[in-house]
Structures are given as C-alpha cells and as structure tokens.
Amino acid sequence: MKISSRIVVVPQENIDTDQIIPARFLKVTDKIGIGRHLFEDRPEFQVEKGFDILVAGDNFGCGSSREHAVWALKDFGFKAVISTSFADIFRQNSLKNGLLPVAVDSRTHALLKPGVLVTIDLASQTLSIEGGPTVTFPIDSFSKTCILEGLDEIGYILKHDTAISAYEQRN
Amino acid sequence: MKTLYDKIWDAHVVVPETDAPAIIYIDIHLIHEVTTPQAFSGLKKRGLKVRRTGRTFGTMDHSIPTSSRSLSGFDEMAANQVRTLAENCAEFGVPLYDLNSARQGIVHVIGPELGLTQPGRTLVCGDSHTSTHGAFGALAHGIGTSEVEMVLATQCLLQRKSKNYRVNFDGPLQPGVTAKDMILALIAKIGTGGGTGHVFEFTGSAVRALDMDARMTICNMSIEGGARAGLIAPDDTTFEYVAGREFAPKGRDWDEALARWKKLPSDDGAHFDQSVTIDAGSLEPMITYGTNPGMAIPLTARVPAPSTPEDVQALRYMALEPGQELLGHPIDVVFIGSCTNSRLSDLRNAAGLLRGRKVNPRVRMLVVPGSYEVKRQAEAEGLDRVFKEAGAEWREAGCSMCIAMNGDSVPAGKTSVSTSNRNFEGRQGKGARTLLASPLTAAASAVEGRVADPRRFA
Numbered sequence: 269m270k271i272s273s274r275i276v277v278v279p280q281e282n283i284d285t286d287q288i289i290p291a292r293f294l295k296v297t298d299k300i301g302i303g304r305h306l307f308e309d310r311p312e313f314q315v316e317k318g319f320d321i322l323v324a325g326d327n328f329g330c331g332s333s334r335e336h337a338v339w340a341l342k343d344f345g346f347k348a349v350i351s352t353s354f355a356d357i358f359r360q361n362s363l364k365n366g367l368l369p370v371a372v373d374s375r376t377h378a379l380l381k382p383g384v385l386v387t388i389d390l391a392s393q394t395l396s397i398e399g400g401p402t403v404t405f406p407i408d409s410f411s412k413t414c415i416l417e418g419l420d421e422i423g424y425i426l427k428h429d430t431a432i433s434a435y436e437q438r439n
Numbered sequence: 440m441k442t443l444y445d446k447i448w449d450a451h452v453v454v455p456e457t458d459a460p461a462i463i464y465i466d467i468h469l470i471h472e473v474t475t476p477q478a479f480s481g482l483k484k485r486g487l488k489v490r491r492t493g494r495t496f497g498t499m500d501h502s503i504p505t506s507s508r509s510l511s512g513f514d515e516m517a518a519n520q521v522r523t524l525a526e527n528c529a530e531f532g533v534p535l536y537d538l539n540s541a542r543q544g545i546v547h548v549i550g551p552e553l554g555l556t557q558p559g560r561t562l563v564c565g566d567s568h569t570s571t572h573g574a575f576g577a578l579a580h581g582i583g584t585s586e587v588e589m590v591l592a593t594q595c596l597l598q599r600k601s602k603n604y605r606v607n608f609d610g611p612l613q614p615g616v617t618a619k620d621m622i623l624a625l626i627a628k629i630g631t632g633g634g635t636g637h638v639f640e641f642t643g644s645a646v647r648a649l650d651m652d653a654r655m656t657i658c659n660m661s662i663e664g665g666a667r668a669g670l671i672a673p674d675d676t677t678f679e680y681v682a683g684r685e686f687a688p689k690g691r692d693w694d695e696a697l698a699r700w701k702k703l704p705s706d707d708g709a710h711f712d713q714s715v716t717i718d719a720g721s722l723e724p725m726i727t728y729g730t731n732p733g734m735a736i737p738l739t740a741r742v743p744a745p746s747t748p749e750d751v752q753a754l755r756y757m758a759l760e761p762g763q764e765l766l767g768h769p770i771d772v773v774f775i776g777s778c779t780n781s782r783l784s785d786l787r788n789a790a791g792l793l794r795g796r797k798v799n800p801r802v803r804m805l806v807v808p809g810s811y812e813v814k815r816q817a818e819a820e821g822l823d824r825v826f827k828e829a830g831a832e833w834r835e836a837g838c839s840m841c842i843a844m845n846g847d848s849v850p851a852g853k854t855s856v857s858t859s860n861r862n863f864e865g866r867q868g869k870g871a872r873t874l875l876a877s878p879l880t881a882a883a884s885a886v887e888g889r890v891a892d893p894r895r896f897a
C-alpha cells in the first residue's frame with residue numbers, strides 16, 4: 269500500500285474526536301456519507317477535499333471511542349493521518365478501517381508544511397518528503413499484515429475457536 | 440511479582456501474544472444505541488450470532504430524551520437509532536434495559552448497580568468512559584465499533600498489553616475537596632496524553648478512604664489522562680458494594696469469588712513502568728478553564744498565560760483572559776450528571792449544599808440522575824424536592840448535557856459549570872463554554888450565578 273499525495277495540515281495539538289465529528293452527527297445507523305460532517309464545527313481548519321493525507325498536531329484523536337471519527341476521515345477521502353502521537357483508541361479504530369496512523373518525530377513533523385508532497389509506503393514503513401528526508405515509522409506488525417493482505421481480524425479470532433471454547437470450559 | 444493489571448490480564452489470555460496481539464477473553468460486554476448499529480450490521484453481513492448473550496447487556500443512554508421517558512415527538516434520527524438497538528437486541532437475544540426498564544441508565548452507572556462489574560473481570564463497551572468500572576478492580580476499557588462487532592462475534596478482543604502506571608494519592612482530603620478534584624489535578628499534572636499506552640492503578644490512603652461512587656469518578660476520567668483503563672484494587676469497600684446485587688455471586692459462589700478477589704491487589708514490589716505521587720492533603724477544589732480536561736487549575740488560582748497556539752485558541756473560545764480569576768466568573772448553566780458524577784452520593788453532595796438555598800435566577804440548572812435506580816433512591820431520600828425547591832430541573836436518567844446529543848445543550852456563547860468529563864469545544868453544544876468541576880463546586884456556583892467556592896458554604 270503506497271499513498272502519495274500533497275498534504276493538508278492542521279497544526280493544532282490534541283484534536284479530539286468531538287472536533288473531528290461533533291456528537292450531533294452520531295445518530296446515524298450506517299457509515300455512509302458521514303464525511304460530509306468532518307470538522308464541521310472547525311471551518312477555520314480549512315480542510316479541503318482532494319488530498320489523501322492529513323497532518324495534525326500531537327495526541328490526535330483523543331476523547332471518545334467513536335469510530336465515526338475514523339469513518340468520517342475515510343469517507344472524506346483521507347487514507348492516512350500523520351501526527352507525533354495518537355490516542356490509543358483512535359489508533360486502534362484507524363487500523364481496523366485501513367486508515368494509516370503514521371507517527372513521526374517532531375523534527376520530521378516540522379517539515380510537513382501545507383502542500384508538500386509526501387509518499388507513505390506501508391510495506392517498508394517509510395515516509396518520504398519531496399525534496400526532504402525519508403524516515404521510517406512504527407506500526408503494529410499484525411495490523412500491517414491485516415491491511416496489506418486484507419486479513420480479517422474477526423476471521424482470525426474465529427480460527428482459534430477451540431481455544432476460546434476451552435477457555436470458556438475452564439472458567 | 441505482578442500488578443493488579445498483570446493478574447487480570449494473565450487470567451484472561453486465551454491465546455498469548457506472538458507477532459499477533461494476544462486474544463483476550465471478555466467477561467462482560469455492555470452496549471448502547473450509538474456505537475452498535477454498524478456492529479450488528481456487520482454481524483448480519485457475516486451471518487454470525489452473538490457468542491455469549493448472557494454476557495452482553497444493552498441499555499439506552501446517549502441520545503435519549505431526559506425530559507420524559509417517551510420517544511414520541513422526539514428527534515426522528517435519534518429515535519430511529521434507539522429503535523435499531525431494540526430490534527438488534529431482540530433479533531440477537533441480548534437482554535436490553537430500555538426506556539421502560541427500571542434498570543435503564545447510563546451504561547457505566549448501571550453495570551456496577553446490577554453487580555455485573557466485579558473485581559478481576561474484563562469488561563468492555565463501545566464508550567471510552569468504560570474505564571469507570573476499573574474502580575472495582577475490573578479491567579475495563581472503551582472500544583470502537585469494529586471491536587464491538589469483534590466482541591459480539593467472539594467474546595474476545597485482540598490486544599497488546601499496556602504498561603503499568605501507578606498514581607498514588609496520599610493524605611486526607613480537605614473539606615470541600617472530592618474525587619473529581621483529585622482526578623482533575625492528576626490530568627492537569629500529566630496532561631491529556633500523559634497516560635497513553637498505560638493502565639493507571641490508583642493507590643494511596645486518599646483512594647482507600649473513598650466510597651465506590653467516588654472511586655468510579657476517578658477511574659471514569661482515566662481516559663482524559665490518556666489511559667484506556669484505570670484500576671483500583673478491590674477491598675472491603677468494594678466487596679460490600681457488590682454483595683447482594685442482582686448479578687453478584689451468591690452463597691458458596693460468593694465465598695469462592697471473595698477468596699479470588701482478595702488475591703488481586705498488586706504484589707509488594709510489583710513493577711510499574713511509570714509512577715506519580717500527588718499530595719491529596721494539599722489539593723483544592725479544581726476547575727477547568729480551557730478546552731481539554733488537562734487545562735485545570737485550583738479554584739482560587741488565576742488563568743495561566745497561554746504557551747501554545749492551542750492555549751491561545753482555548754482562551755479565545757472560552758472568552759477568558761490570562762491572569763483572570765475564575766472565582767466570580769458569571770455562568771449561565773449548571774449541569775449535574777454524567778457517568779462521572781451522577782450517582783447517589785454526587786446528588787447528595789449537591790443537594791446538601793442547595794438545601795434551603797435557591798439557584799440564582801440567571802442560571803438554568805439541570806440535575807440528571809445516572810440511572811432510573813439512582814433517581815428512585817434520590818427521590819426516596821427527598822433529594823428531588825431539594826433540587827426542585829431550589830429551582831433546578833429534575834430529569835430522567837441519561838447522558839443528557841454531557842454530550843448534548845438529545846437536545847439538552849448549552850447555548851452558543853453561554854458558560855456552564857458541569858460535573859461531566861469533557862470540556863472540548865462544542866461538547867455541550869455548538870459554541871458552548873464548559874467549566875468542569877465537582878458537584879459541590881457546581882452547586883455552589885448555581886447559587887451564586889458565578890463560579891463559587893463550595894468551602895464558603897460549609
């Protein structure tokens with residue numbers, strides 16, 4: 269999986285899931301079309317369509333566990349988010365939906381100016397900045413395999429059904 | 440030598456961690472209307488069933504009205520979501536505490552009330568404040584909707600182990616200082632990302648002295664400190680609370696459970712990857728001034744000068760100036776409720792201060808019990824009358840103004856003192872300004888129509 273795109277930058281830190289998708293849009297029962305409300309209450313972020321990569325400040329996705337935040341980012345068109353760190357639940361939710369949470373150090377982060385062309389290669393876990401450095405980023409090895417090979421996590425767990433049943437017998 | 444977290448983790452490993460995360464067994468799965476519809480759709484698409492219907496329990500809390508228990512005339516989208524939960528629970532055989540049930544309430548209030556939350560258990564819910572249940576020494580954390588589907592289908596989660604973070608509160612609390620102030624002080628100290636990748640264990644004499652309601656307040660806001668879960672070792676206070684509840688073990692089972700639970704506390708000398716100590720005796724009532732829960736100060740302090748662009752934006756949004764005192768700052772709304780502070784002892788605290796006093800006419804005050812059962816108990820004690828006579832609204836159980844999905848919201852540009860857990864921009868309504876504080880501080884502020892110090896009402 270290779271993503272090559274100019275970037276949209278929202279320099280703010282601690283962007284919480286309420287900013288990504290306000291709670292009043294959580295009354296849906298499906299995932300479709302929710303991207304319409306991405307950052308709806310933060311017009312000053314000026315997040316436009318046509319980019320695959322969003323760059324945001326530290327601790328991105330903190331707050332609630334709502335997966336709607338990830339669905340909204342994906343539905344809007346983003347394939348990856350770059351930050352210096354992500355909130356735990358948001359990172360989990362992203363990986364489960366194939367939205368790449370790419371964590372870089374603050375020196376690299378500082379180079380990510382609006383409009384810069386960035387290439388993210390999941391297989392080699394590298395991020396290259398046009399006219400700048402190529403750096404590696406960490407990603408959970410299992411999640412990486414799941415995304416690259418289209419492996420389904422529920423299917424994976426169900427393969428261990430005997431172990432689960434054995435556990436249930438013991439407890 | 441193991442921590443409490445290590446012990447619960449080890450006892451729930453179905454398949455140990457390799458390259459792949461561990462498969463961890465989930466004892467209790469709580470579900471609600473907002474984060475489940477897409478999970479049930481996923482199950483249907485796969486043709487799967489709910490693996491353990493007896494371990495899965497549903498309720499309605501986030502988007503329901505609190506003005507009455509009826510959906511008629513209510514927001515059609517919200518009503519549809521609530522009906523979808525009811526249909527899914529019926530189709531999949533999941534017990535549901537709906538709006539007609541005496542067990543309905545905020546998911547994190549009813550779990551403990553029903554005795555589902557027990558020491559040593561693993562418990563998850565598609566809601567980040569699932570950390571609340573950690574107050575019982577249960578490993579409890581929020582999950583996303585994909586994981587809800589995973590747990591419905593398999594009763595398991597794929598997890599990598601977190602690190603251990605010990606948070607020690609020593610010394611007796613001063614009068615007027617509560618569990619809410621303890622947790623706000625911690626988050627102010629370590630920041631909203633401070634606990635990322637960790638599970639907190641709250642220890643120390645100040646924690647031991649707390650009742651279960653107060654312990655839940657602390658664990659509830661673990662997530663605001665970045666930790667998915669927060670734990671408190673079970674002790675006699677815990678056992679006393681759980682004993683006799685609907686789903687609590689009975690008779691011989693109880694004795695066996697008790698013997699197991701007593702082995703749960705962290706061993707002496709167990710390793711914590713991080714630790715912090717807070718002198719509980721020197722804490723003051725805390726209040727937030729900004730737009731994340733880490734932006735909190737003692738009630739008598741002044742708004743600090745901004746040091747990041749985010750701080751600048753926060754102060755602009757809150758219409759506050761650096762160096763300004765919050766005490767005396769005019770307010771418009773007071774909200775007492777949410778899974779942080781909507782239990783009986785929270786309502787008793789607030790009512791104790793309000794008794795014989797009036798809510799300032801400039802203030803709208805909403806009191807929203809966390810569950811139908813809390814409401815019933817509060818009414819049996821006459822707390823509802825205290826609130827109503829003071830001029831506050833006494834509502835039905837639900838999340839209400841904590842998340843403002845149901846129409847209970849703070850108008851744009853207005854300021855609330857709220858006992859909930861998040862002061863994010865727009866959390867209580869578009870343009871709403873939220874000051875997080877304890878029920879005591881909220882009640883005192885309601886009386887004065889300004890941010891007020893509850894210690895002056897003693």
Ligand code: SF4
Binds near residue numbers: 545566778837
């Ligand atoms: S009360 Fe607020 S924080 Fe708690 S579960 Fe409801 S919406 Fe979430």
